[in-house]
Amino acid sequence: xxxxxRENQERCEFLVDRRVFTEQEILEKEKQEIFDKCWLYIGHExxxxxxxxxxxxxxxxxxxxxxxxxxxKIRVFYNSCPHRGAMVCREKxxxxxxxxxxxxxxxxxxxxxxxxxxxxxxxxxxxxHDGTKNLQEVYRVESYRGFVFVNFDKLAxxxxxxxxxxxxYIDLVADQSELGMEVLNDPQEYSVRxxxxxxxxxxxxxxxxxxxxxxxxxIVSTRGGELSNGDYEGYGKDLGxxxxxxxxxxxxxxxxxxxxxxxxxDGKKExxxxxxxxxxxxxxxRADRIANYNRNIMIFPNLVINDIMAITIxxxxxxxxxxxxxxxxxxxxxxxxxxxxxxxxxxxxEFLGPGGFAxxxxxxxxxxxxxxxxxxxxxxxxxISKGMNKDKPGSTDEEQIRAFWRRYNKMMTKEVVRGGxxx
Ligand code: FES
Ligand code: FE
Numbered sequence: 001x002x003x004x005x006r007e008n009q010e011r012c013e014f015l016v017d018r019r020v021f022t023e024q025e026i027l028e029k030e031k032q033e034i035f036d037k038c039w040l041y042i043g044h045e046x047x048x049x050x051x052x053x054x055x056x057x058x059x060x061x062x063x064x065x066x067x068x069x070x071x072x073k074i075r076v077f078y079n080s081c082p083h084r085g086a087m088v089c090r091e092k093x094x095x096x097x098x099x100x101x102x103x104x105x106x107x108x109x110x111x112x113x114x115x116x117x118x119x120x121x122x123x124x125x126x127x128x129h130d131g132t133k134n135l136q137e138v139y140r141v142e143s144y145r146g147f148v149f150v151n152f153d154k155l156a157x158x159x160x161x162x163x164x165x166x167x168x169y170i171d172l173v174a175d176q177s178e179l180g181m182e183v184l185n186d187p188q189e190y191s192v193r194x195x196x197x198x199x200x201x202x203x204x205x206x207x208x209x210x211x212x213x214x215x216x217x218x219i220v221s222t223r224g225g226e227l228s229n230g231d232y233e234g235y236g237k238d239l240g241x242x243x244x245x246x247x248x249x250x251x252x253x254x255x256x257x258x259x260x261x262x263x264x265x266d267g268k269k270e271x272x273x274x275x276x277x278x279x280x281x282x283x284x285x286r287a288d289r290i291a292n293y294n295r296n297i298m299i300f301p302n303l304v305i306n307d308i309m310a311i312t313i314x315x316x317x318x319x320x321x322x323x324x325x326x327x328x329x330x331x332x333x334x335x336x337x338x339x340x341x342x343x344x345x346x347x348x349x350e351f352l353g354p355g356g357f358a359x360x361x362x363x364x365x366x367x368x369x370x371x372x373x374x375x376x377x378x379x380x381x382x383x384i385s386k387g388m389n390k391d392k393p394g395s396t397d398e399e400q401i402r403a404f405w406r407r408y409n410k411m412m413t414k415e416v417v418r419g420g421x422x423x
Contacts, residue, residue: 001413005405006381012388014402015381021195021373026412027321033411034301035060039142039149039162041303041315042066042076044331046146046182052110055093058317058325059150064138065089066148069111070097074143076150077112077135088135092186099135108135145174146181147313165239169247169297172290173307175282176256177333183313184345188328190354192316194366195373196302196324199316200404202362203304204296206236206246206395207386212365216350216357220252223262234293234395236387242300242407244400250294252309252351255336255344257291263343270340298400300407305331310348322370328352 006015020026040060047055048068055066056079063079065088081088086103098115100107107116112135114128127133140151142159147170149159160167174181192199202208210217234248253260257278259271278287295307304314311331316324330348332341351358372379384405387397 003409003413005409007402007406009388012385014384014388014398014405016384016405018373018377018380018382020197020408021370022321022377024321027318029412030318031061034408035152037151037153037156037411038301039151039156039159040301041299041313042141042148042150044146044181044183044313044329045074045143045148046180046334048074050095052095052097053093054089054096054099054110056089056091059315060152061317062152063087064150065099065135067110067112070109071111073111074141074148075112076138076141076148078138080136081106082114082133082136083117106133112137145170162241163299164241164243166241166243166245166297166299169239169245169295169307170305172295173297173305173311173331175286176278176290176311177335178277179334181311181331182334184330184332188354189325190328190359191319191323191325192363192366193323194363194370195321196316196318197404197408198366198369199314199324199326199362200298200300200302200304201401202366203306203314204236204244204246204298204400204404205398206234206248206296207398208362208365209396212361213358215361217251219357223253223260236393236395236397236400238399238403238406242404242411243298244403245295245297246395246400247293247295248395250292250308253343253347254291254294254309255332255340255347257287267339267343270337274340298404300404306352309351310344312348312352322374328354 004017004020042057042059042064043055043066051068051070051072053068057064057066065077065079067077068074079087079089081101081103083101083104083106086101088099088101090102096110098107098109105118106114109115114133138150139154140156142149144159144163144167234246236246238244250258253263257271257275259268275291278290297305302316306312313329313331314326316326318324332344350356353359384398384401387393387399390397393399
């Protein structure tokens with residue numbers, strides 16, 4: 001089977017075949033080998049606080065319904081009517097006791113059971129005795145620390161096995177709250193004219209930070225923040241199963257516990273209170289890590305949790321080889337006060353939002369890559385070698401991006417490659 005990467009440990013060289021960004025045939029294979037088999041993020045438990053709450057979500061190419069039933073249980077349904085196929089739920093979200101299909105008005109309760117249909121007399125009394133006329137559920141739905149995932153492969157290993165080394169980093173995010181984390185408001189939705197894997201790379205790419213986001217760093221420095229050195233004092237790490245992280249010191253304020261002079265004296269008092277609570281609960285070392293370090297976590301294949309100046313949960317799905325849809329959510333501790341919440345929201349919009357300082361820069365870079373691939377097929381390879389000559393790659397090296405590609409290649413070719421930790 002043809003490999004999409006070339007890895008040469010002696011020469012410290014790692015290459016990726018650029019066809020993976022442009023070919024429809026490769027996208028079709030990705031759907032089968034990756035999106036049909038991996039755990040994919042659908043939403044956060046906090047998005048469905050009450051019985052009857054629901055959100056319509058598109059995950060792994062499927063139209064799904066993420067819903068909390070009258071029995072409190074979270075379920076995920078395929079959003080397709082068991083009668084003749086129409087999408088049953090057309091709203092983006094809400095609260096309901098019943099989902100009613102637009103086409104012939106079959107109705108389903110919020111646990112998915114068929115509870116009504118016009119012309120009932122024309123159906124046998126045994127109709128739906130086996131439950132096949134209920135909304136069909138996604139068989140595998142599991143959650144970790146409030147993050148809910150689906151898997152379309154009934155035989156997949158458990159979510160916890162799949163997350164493996166990434167759990168430690170999800171814990172550092174979830175532990176920021178006493179009362180639990182919550183997703184704020186509605187998600188940001190936008191699209192990028194670039195291949196979905198470019199965003200997976202970009203999300204853990206510390207190398208691009210300073211050149212691409214120069215405007216933002218200039219602003220941070222006017223507020224008293226600065227980067228300690230070119231490597232942000234951090235590291236990049238392969239977490240196994242294609243997951244990866246960069247963890248590095250912060251140049252900016254973090255609403256969890258890192259104050260910025262621009263936040264004023266009131267902000268300082270609140271931040272000190274949060275720091276004290278974290279230290280009491282976790283000890284000084286873990287509290288310092290939670291408060292003062294940033295984490296960009298990439299969960300293979302298409303979930304990113306950026307725990308930086310705010311927390312973003314971001315997923316991205318391919319529509320075609322050169323076009324993806326992106327959804328971004330803001331996550332915060334439930335108990336956060338108004339002042340700190342405002343800082344968080346400002347940070348979120350200012351850097352991470354589609355109209356902020358960072359996301360348009362990133363999208364520009366990704367679209368430039370895509371244009372480069374599309375128009376110059378004679379140039380065949382991307383280079384992802386930075387830091388291969390080091391025992392401990394830094395956060396501006398590319399070890400964490402290689403982790404993605406090794407896993408990708410393994411799933412696409414079923415070939416065992418060097419250097420990963422494959423469960
Ligand atoms: Fe839904 Fe007929 S397709 S009721
Ligand atoms: Fe960026």
